[in-house]
Amino acid sequence: MIFLSPIYADETGSNDVGEVKADEQTYIEATLIGRYMSNQTFFKNSPYAFVLFDTEYGEDDWKISGGVFGQKGLPHPDFPINHLYLDYFGENTHLRIGKMVAKVGVLDYFSTLDTLNPIRLEFFDDPKMNIKRVPVWMAQADYSPIDEMKLSFFLQPYDSKYQDYSGYYVNYALNRFVPQHYHEFFQQNPIGQDIFAPVYYNAISPFIAHEIDSKTPSEPWSIQNTSFGLGTEYTDDRGKFGFLYFNRYSEIPLIRVDQNLLDAAILYDNGEDVSPALTEYLASMDLDPIKSVQGFRYQQAGFYAETTMDSYGIRAEAAFRDKVPLLNTYGSVSSFGFAIDHVSDSSTYYALEAQYLHLSKYNKDAMIGMFTAKFEPISFSVFRGHFENRLIAAAVDNMADVAVNPSFSIEYDRTDLVLQGIVSGNNSESNSVSILLRSTF
Numbered sequence: 001m002i003f004l005s006p007i008y009a010d011e012t013g014s015n016d017v018g019e020v021k022a023d024e025q026t027y028i029e030a031t032l033i034g035r036y037m038s039n040q041t042f043f044k045n046s047p048y049a050f051v052l053f054d055t056e057y058g059e060d061d062w063k064i065s066g067g068v069f070g071q072k073g074l075p076h077p078d079f080p081i082n083h084l085y086l087d088y089f090g091e092n093t094h095l096r097i098g099k100m101v102a103k104v105g106v107l108d109y110f111s112t113l114d115t116l117n118p119i120r121l122e123f124f125d126d127p128k129m130n131i132k133r134v135p136v137w138m139a140q141a142d143y144s145p146i147d148e149m150k151l152s153f154f155l156q157p158y159d160s161k162y163q164d165y166s167g168y169y170v171n172y173a174l175n176r177f178v179p180q181h182y183h184e185f186f187q188q189n190p191i192g193q194d195i196f197a198p199v200y201y202n203a204i205s206p207f208i209a210h211e212i213d214s215k216t217p218s219e220p221w222s223i224q225n226t227s228f229g230l231g232t233e234y235t236d237d238r239g240k241f242g243f244l245y246f247n248r249y250s251e252i253p254l255i256r257v258d259q260n261l262l263d264a265a266i267l268y269d270n271g272e273d274v275s276p277a278l279t280e281y282l283a284s285m286d287l288d289p290i291k292s293v294q295g296f297r298y299q300q301a302g303f304y305a306e307t308t309m310d311s312y313g314i315r316a317e318a319a320f321r322d323k324v325p326l327l328n329t330y331g332s333v334s335s336f337g338f339a340i341d342h343v344s345d346s347s348t349y350y351a352l353e354a355q356y357l358h359l360s361k362y363n364k365d366a367m368i369g370m371f372t373a374k375f376e377p378i379s380f381s382v383f384r385g386h387f388e389n390r391l392i393a394a395a396v397d398n399m400a401d402v403a404v405n406p407s408f409s410i411e412y413d414r415t416d417l418v419l420q421g422i423v424s425g426n427n428s429e430s431n432s433v434s435i436l437l438r439s440t441f
Contacts, residue, residue: 029054031131031440033123039432048073048122052082052131061089065100067130074122083135097139101129102154104231104244106306106315110355110368112335113244113302113319116156116229118165118251126438136162148236154229158249160218163295166251167216208290215293216253225249225295239307246300254325256291260284262327296330298323315339324359331361349374368394377411384411401426415439 033050037043049072056065069082085098096102105113117133126132138156145151227249233242260281264274281287302319316338323330337355344350354369374388390405403424410417420434 026057027055029440031128031438033126033131033436033438035122035434035436037432037434039430042430043432045073045122050074050123050131052128054130058087063087074120083130085135092144094142095140099135099137100140101133101135102138102140103129105242105302105317106240106304107317107337107339107353107355109353109370110337111317112321112333112337112355112357113300113304113317115246115248115251115300116154118162134162134165148234150233150235152229152231152233154227154231154246156227156229156248158225158227163216163251163253167212167253170212170252170255211288211290212255212293215290217293217295225297239305241305242303244300244302244304248298248300250296250298250323250325252325254294254296254328254330256294256328258284258286258289258291259328261289296323296325311342313339313341326361329361331359333360334358347376364397366394366396368392382412385409386411399426403427414441 031050031052031054033048035046035048037046037048040046050069051071052067052069054065054067056063058064064084064086066084067082068080070080081099083099083101085096085100088095102116103114104116105111107114116138117136119133120126120131123131136156136159138154140155141153143151227247229244229246229248231242231244233240258281260277264277264281267274267277298321300319300321302317304315304317306313306315308314316336318336319334321333321335324333335355335357337353339351339353341349341351349372351372351374352369353372354367357366358364359366369392371391372388373390375386377384377386379385386409388407390407392403392405394401401424403422405420405422407418407420409419416436416438418434418436418438420436422430422432422434424430
């Protein structure tokens with residue numbers, strides 16, 4: 001499920017320190033979003049609806065920002081406070097604490113450095129950061145020893161809702177992937193066809209998500225599972241360069257699946273007989289495929305840089321994470337991402353963003369890229385028409401897919417009516433037409 005559009009800066013994306021001060025202001029703003037997806041099989045929770053009421057009050061050296069929201073169709077209900085945080089601006093310091101969004105790194109879509117806030121996939125293309133991402137409780141302190149340098153410290157308590165939100169998609173993937181993966185050898189192998197398949201489809205598959213939830217450990221707030229990060233950034237006329245280090249409690253747990261099932265899958269993929277592994281599985285009389293769900297910590301370090309050359313913007317990130325959860329084991333992942341954007345003489349905006357990842361455990365590579373073309377708006381009386389298109393390509397090992405995401409919007413004052421499409425080359429089940437209405441007042 002992919003909805004993409006350029007990100008516009010708002011108050012949550014500012015990381016400036018030094019002489020930054022809060023403007024004295026008070027405002028209340030409401031944002032209403034509704035989206036309907038025509039593919040009711042793949043997007044079964046459609047239509048989605050979201051309303052956010054924002055407010056802010058500030059004086060010379062501090063401000064308070066807050067927002068409450070309501071939702072329909074999102075995967076996990078949440079407390080109605082969307083965000084609530086305090087900003088304090090000193091001469092060379094900036095402190096922000098509360099429930100908030102903190103943006104790090106320089107990539108917009110495929111960043112592996114930016115792990116502080118989960119994404120609301122249903123509103124991935126929203127320009128407002130407090131809607132695009134889920135605010136979570138944390139603290140960020142920035143200090144500038146000199147004008148060109150910023151030192152940052154992040155502290156984020158463990159949030160069970162954060163893990164639940166990510167876990168929703170883990171559950172969905174396993175519930176969809178496991179039955180399809182085993183379907184073929186169920187039909188080709190006598191043991192699988194006559195004994196295992198009926199038991200699996202009738203007794204196990206419908207309860208995979210429930211089993212994961214029931215086995216997920218309850219992690220209370222404590223110093224043992226609090227995440228923290230350190231960063232430094234240097235900025236001058238040529239651009240900026242930064243370093244980030246995070247020690248985090250993983251949002252997605254390690255899921256241990258019955259080893260005989262994994263052995264059967266490996267044997268089948270290699271063209272070998274799966275009967276011995278399935279026989280061992282059935283002999284155990286324990287047909288629960290999910291053996292345990294475990295939390296863990298990981299460390300991640302990375303660099304990022306941003307500069308301009310003539311009319312081109314160039315951004316890059318590189319990162320290494322020592323642990324990512326795989327089935328029954330961990331692996332490390334290295335990544336490199338870059339982005340180039342350009343505005344032509346005709347005011348057409350072009351952008352290319354790509355990310356490469358290498359998974360050490362299986363010596364596998366993955367790549368994903370997106371090319372965006374955003375054309376100059378056309379005026380129709382009091383309305384404006386705007387067309388943009390994105391070409392998304394992804395490759396994992398020997399599997400690849402290409403999709404297009406055209407979008408046409410009619411804009412009037414602060415209301416947008418958007419017609420979007422998703423057309424995938426190899427994943428036709430996700431093809432859909434989307435109608436989105438967004439209004440801010």
